[in-house]
Amino acid sequence: xxxxxxxxxxxxxxxxxxxxxxxxxxxxxxxxxxxxxxxxxxxxxxxxxxxxxxxxxxxxxxxxxxxxxxxxxxxxxxxxxxxxxxxxxxxxxxxxxxxxxxxxxxxxxxxxxxxxxxxxxxxxxxxxxxxxxxxxxxxxxxxxxxxxxxxxxxxxxxxxxxxxxxxxxxxxxxxxxxxxxxxxxxxxxxxxxxxxxxxxxxxxxxxxxxxxxxxxxxxxxxxxxxxxxxxxxxxxxxxxxxxxxxxxxxxxxxxxxxxxxxxxxxxxxxxxxxxxxxxxxxxxxxxxxx
Amino acid sequence: xxxxxxxxxxxxxxxxxxxxxxxxxxxxxxxxxxxxxxxxxxxxxxxxxxxxxxxxxxxxxxxxxxxxxxxxxxxxxxxxxxxxxxxxxxxxxxxxxxxxxxxxxxxxxxxxxxxxxxxxxxxxxxxxxxxxxxxxxxxxxxxxxxxxxxxxxxxxxxxxxxxxxxxxxxxxxxxxxxxxxxxxxxxxxxxxxxxxxxxxxxxx
Numbered sequence: 001x002x003x004x005x006x007x008x009x010x011x012x013x014x015x016x017x018x019x020x021x022x023x024x025x026x027x028x029x030x031x032x033x034x035x036x037x038x039x040x041x042x043x044x045x046x047x048x049x050x051x052x053x054x055x056x057x058x059x060x061x062x063x064x065x066x067x068x069x070x071x072x073x074x075x076x077x078x079x080x081x082x083x084x085x086x087x088x089x090x091x092x093x094x095x096x097x098x099x100x101x102x103x104x105x106x107x108x109x110x111x112x113x114x115x116x117x118x119x120x121x122x123x124x125x126x127x128x129x130x131x132x133x134x135x136x137x138x139x140x141x142x143x144x145x146x147x148x149x150x151x152x153x154x155x156x157x158x159x160x161x162x163x164x165x166x167x168x169x170x171x172x173x174x175x176x177x178x179x180x181x182x183x184x185x186x187x188x189x190x191x192x193x194x195x196x197x198x199x200x201x202x203x204x205x206x207x208x209x210x211x212x213x214x215x216x217x218x219x220x221x222x223x224x225x226x227x228x229x230x231x232x233x234x235x236x237x238x239x240x241x242x243x244x245x246x247x248x249x250x251x252x253x254x255x256x257x258x259x260x261x262x263x264x265x266x267x268x269x270x271x272x273x274x275x276x277x278x279x280x281x282x283x284x285x286x287x288x289x290x
Numbered sequence: 291x292x293x294x295x296x297x298x299x300x301x302x303x304x305x306x307x308x309x310x311x312x313x314x315x316x317x318x319x320x321x322x323x324x325x326x327x328x329x330x331x332x333x334x335x336x337x338x339x340x341x342x343x344x345x346x347x348x349x350x351x352x353x354x355x356x357x358x359x360x361x362x363x364x365x366x367x368x369x370x371x372x373x374x375x376x377x378x379x380x381x382x383x384x385x386x387x388x389x390x391x392x393x394x395x396x397x398x399x400x401x402x403x404x405x406x407x408x409x410x411x412x413x414x415x416x417x418x419x420x421x422x423x424x425x426x427x428x429x430x431x432x433x434x435x436x437x438x439x440x441x442x443x444x445x446x447x448x449x450x451x452x453x454x455x456x457x458x459x460x461x462x463x464x465x466x467x468x469x470x471x472x473x474x475x476x477x478x479x480x481x482x483x484x485x486x487x488x489x490x491x492x493x494x
Binding site for chain 2: 014015017018019020021022043044045046048049050051052053054055056057058059060063064067153154156157158159160167168191192193195196197198200201202203205208209238268269270271
């Protein structure tokens with residue numbers, strides 16, 4: 001008898017419908033393998049990302065993610081937001097609304113909305129599934145693959161959100177990498193900014209930031225990095241100069257360890273080919289029991 | 291106070307520090323210029339005024355100076371500053387509040403392309419209820435000549451991999467988004483005519 005699935009509300013965000021499509025595919029396959037049932041919020045709206053913070057006042061910028069909190073509160077389930085910006089906007093909105101009861105009242109946000117558990121993929125894997133359970137489920141350990149954990153900025157900052165790890169020296173993604181049978185490498189670029197939305201108009205600045213990050217990973221011996229945000233992923237792939245360093249999503253790594261094929265995960269949509277590093281893993285004698 | 295800045299006589303504006311504190315939710319007066327924000331800022335090399343200089347100028351009331359800087363537009367929102375500030379000031383929030391003030395007052399932003407990107411993002415979001423990336427990039431390129439020929443190769447690479455959706459996604463709840471925008475515009479117009487009266491400021 002198949003194990004009962006865990007229902008989780010799903011908020012893909014605008015990018016996962018377009019430039020982050022391969023991340024959506026990867027998340028969906030990973031969740032399927034983990035026994036998580038993703039139930040998308042009907043007709044969800046944009047969180048505002050970084051632009052709302054600049055173009056709207058404080059109230060407007062909080063009101064946008066508050067719309068999503070209201071939707072999610074209708075269900076007794078946590079809410080998965082794979083995009084780091086969406087995750088950050090939802091978490092910061094909950095934090096601000098807890099501190100500002102006048103604003104919460106004005107936006108019709110009550111205890112139910114503030115109690116919605118917002119998850120990013122790391123939370124989902126570590127807290128909902130658990131690392132022990134993940135280890136039991138791995139069929140295809142990614143042995144020999146040296147992986148740089150790239151946390152980026154928005155999952156752990158600002159530091160007074162109710163976040164899952166230390167904002168200066170986090171270790172959760174490394175623990176997941178190990179649970180998948182791969183080797184996390186020690187490196188100093190794991191919290192460094194990729195340039196985020198500025199990469200769209202400040203291409204040279206983003207290139208400098210990203211090329212430095214990728215070089216740090218390469219010098220530390222990484223075959224690849226795992227990202228937990230489609231913009232980080234896009235920037236790391238597209239703004240590196242002449243380094244041919246492939247970048248995976250956390251969900252790619254986990255799904256591969258659970259026996260998924262690269263094609264299902266949208267690996268073909270990545271800008272930098274990942275096949276050579278996945279082949280390298282096979283060459284170091286990793287067992288593949290599909 | 292009056293100083294000469296870049297060859298111009300600049301007056302400090304009374305109440306500006308309070309205005310920035312209220313708009314950003316950050317205690318601007320608490321900064322004692324330790325410099326950690328600037329030291330950790332990944333975009334500092336691309337800023338004409340460094341983060342600690344921006345907040346100092348806010349403390350001293352030099353409104354024109356900060357609203358004419360590119361620093362407020364070149365902040366990526368990484369919040370490294372906020373995670374290290376010994377006074378718990380999130381400089382990223384200060385920058386964003388200053389950028390908004392620049393727009394509300396109808397001033398020319400120092401980095402036109404970045405402002406146009408944000409403006410296009412909000413327009414797209416308002417139209418459909420969701421941001422349509424293809425539209426945002428097209429509008430940005432149309433509105434800013436410096437962006438016109440940028441990233442054509444990247445766009446083609448994304449398109450050929452099925453990652454550039456041509457059609458936007460319209461959602462009914464977009465009406466609620468537009469209502470939020472309308473309320474915000476009213477609040478912005480009101481702020482130009484009188485001092486903000488919201489009691490107690492707001493959180494970080």
